[in-house]
Amino acid sequence: xxxxxxxxxxxxxxxxxxxxxxxxxxxxxxxxxxxxxxxxxxxxxxxxxxxxxxxxxxxxxxxxxxxxxxxxxxxxxxxxxxxxxxxxxxxxxxxxxxxxxxxxxxxxxxxxxxxxxxxxxxxxxxxxxxxxxxxxxxxxxxxxxxxxxxxxxxxxxxxxxxxxxxxxxxxxxxxxxxxxxxxxxxxxxxxxxxxxxxxxxxxxxxxxxxxxxxxxxxxxxxxxxxxxxxxxxxxxxxxxxxxxxxxxxxxxxxxxxxxxxxxxxxxxxxxxxxxxxxxxxxxxxxxxxxxxxxxxxxxxxxxxxxxxxxxxxxxxxxxxxxxxxxxxxxxxxxxxxxxxxxxxxxxxxxxxxxxxxxxxxxxxxxxxxxxxxxxxxxxxxxxxxxxxxxxxxxxxxxxxxxxxxxxxxxxxxxxxxx
Numbered sequence: 153x154x155x156x157x158x159x160x161x162x163x164x165x166x167x168x169x170x171x172x173x174x175x176x177x178x179x180x181x182x183x184x185x186x187x188x189x190x191x192x193x194x195x196x197x198x199x200x201x202x203x204x205x206x207x208x209x210x211x212x213x214x215x216x217x218x219x220x221x222x223x224x225x226x227x228x229x230x231x232x233x234x235x236x237x238x239x240x241x242x243x244x245x246x247x248x249x250x251x252x253x254x255x256x257x258x259x260x261x262x263x264x265x266x267x268x269x270x271x272x273x274x275x276x277x278x279x280x281x282x283x284x285x286x287x288x289x290x291x292x293x294x295x296x297x298x299x300x301x302x303x304x305x306x307x308x309x310x311x312x313x314x315x316x317x318x319x320x321x322x323x324x325x326x327x328x329x330x331x332x333x334x335x336x337x338x339x340x341x342x343x344x345x346x347x348x349x350x351x352x353x354x355x356x357x358x359x360x361x362x363x364x365x366x367x368x369x370x371x372x373x374x375x376x377x378x379x380x381x382x383x384x385x386x387x388x389x390x391x392x393x394x395x396x397x398x399x400x401x402x403x404x405x406x407x408x409x410x411x412x413x414x415x416x417x418x419x420x421x422x423x424x425x426x427x428x429x430x431x432x433x434x435x436x437x438x439x440x441x442x443x444x445x446x447x448x449x450x451x452x453x454x455x456x457x458x459x460x461x462x463x464x465x466x467x468x469x470x471x472x473x474x475x476x477x478x479x480x481x482x483x484x485x486x487x488x489x490x491x492x493x494x495x496x497x498x499x500x501x502x503x504x505x506x507x508x509x510x511x512x513x514x515x516x517x518x519x520x521x522x523x524x525x526x527x528x529x530x531x532x533x534x535x536x537x538x539x540x541x542x543x544x545x546x547x548x549x550x551x552x553x554x555x556x557x558x559x560x561x562x563x564x565x566x567x568x569x570x
Contacts, residue, residue, distance in 0.1 A: 279312060
């Protein structure tokens with residue numbers, strides 16, 4: 153519809169109306185601009201002016217409340233601007249939290265709880281909100297609500313998994329209950345729980361956490377499985393350690409590293425990469441000893457392990473493997489070796505010992521004077537309590553100087569059929 157402006161009066165009215173709208177717009181825009189200038193400052197007068205020029209801006213009200221709370225140390229005066237900010241923007245958890253903090257200082261638990269619940273309602277899944285809420289409920293002794301919020305933290309913020317699990321355990325040190333109600337099906341949460349239980353030496357509980365983690369497709373780093381296995385071996389839980397390795401190895405594409413009835417020694421011909429963990433070979437730097445995988449000289453497969461001795465104080469080559477065995481069982485051992493010229497008294501030996509009693513179950517002859525590949529074989533019977541042995545290369549007599557090279561290959565250990 154067109155409005156005819158063919159009279160002077162109508163033209164003046166239209167122009168006047170447009171001018172009024174322009175002035176109103178300029179007035180409002182000017183207020184907002186002036187408010188923004190004052191809002192960038194942190195002094196009390198500027199914050200008051202910012203809130204005065206833009207009374208619908210929740211940020212200015214909240215900043216004013218923070219000034220009362222943090223600078224003026226007047227939580228009573230902070231309540232009103234904090235409440236105004238929360239009412240202007242009820243979907244901001246931050247404003248509700250600031251209001252709850254002011255009530256907390258004032259000792260007003262009822263209003264503090266109400267503000268806290270508004271904060272959770274405004275943002276129920278953000279971990280920062282859940283973390284503050286959980287700690288609030290923890291202080292108030294509302295354990296169920298605290299655990300509910302810690303679950304949100306564990307579900308959404310991996311970096312807070314460790315402290316969250318520790319607080320959950322302090323509230324309710326019950327593995328089954330925490331797995332059922334609090335710990336989500338996330339590897340970070342499971343690993344944090346596993347680490348806590350290892351620190352507490354709750355070995356039975358660690359098995360439950362591991363089982364829960366294995367029941368999900370969650371991924372994690374192999375080093376965590378290795379750490380858990382070492383913990384179990386240190387606590388003489390060989391059966392659980394063996395189970396953990398059997399479950400973890402396929403998940404990481406390492407099925408070839410699982411011991412079999414044909415050979416309990418993993419990677420006995422060194423054809424696979426050395427994992428330095430689990431039930432594969434493990435190594436550590438020894439004084440005057442160098443370990444090298446040698447593809448130029450081998451007995452079987454396509455490479456051997458070259459051990460170079462060069463100096464005093466040699467007691468061990470630094471290469472070893474843990475092997476799970478059965479008690480009261482006769483075993484056959486074999487391996488191949490080759491060496492260059494050795495200097496020094498005695499020499500290296502293949503040795504198999506009970507890990508916990510340190511009893512020597514098998515000790516080969518000196519691995520010397522073999523310029524060609526030569527076998528070392530033997531039998532031994534495990535003790536009534538033997539469940540874990542260690543295979544390593546010892547230097548006898550220990551500590552005396554030795555120089556020379558030793559290649560080793562094709563390790564094999566199997567139960568002997570009666």
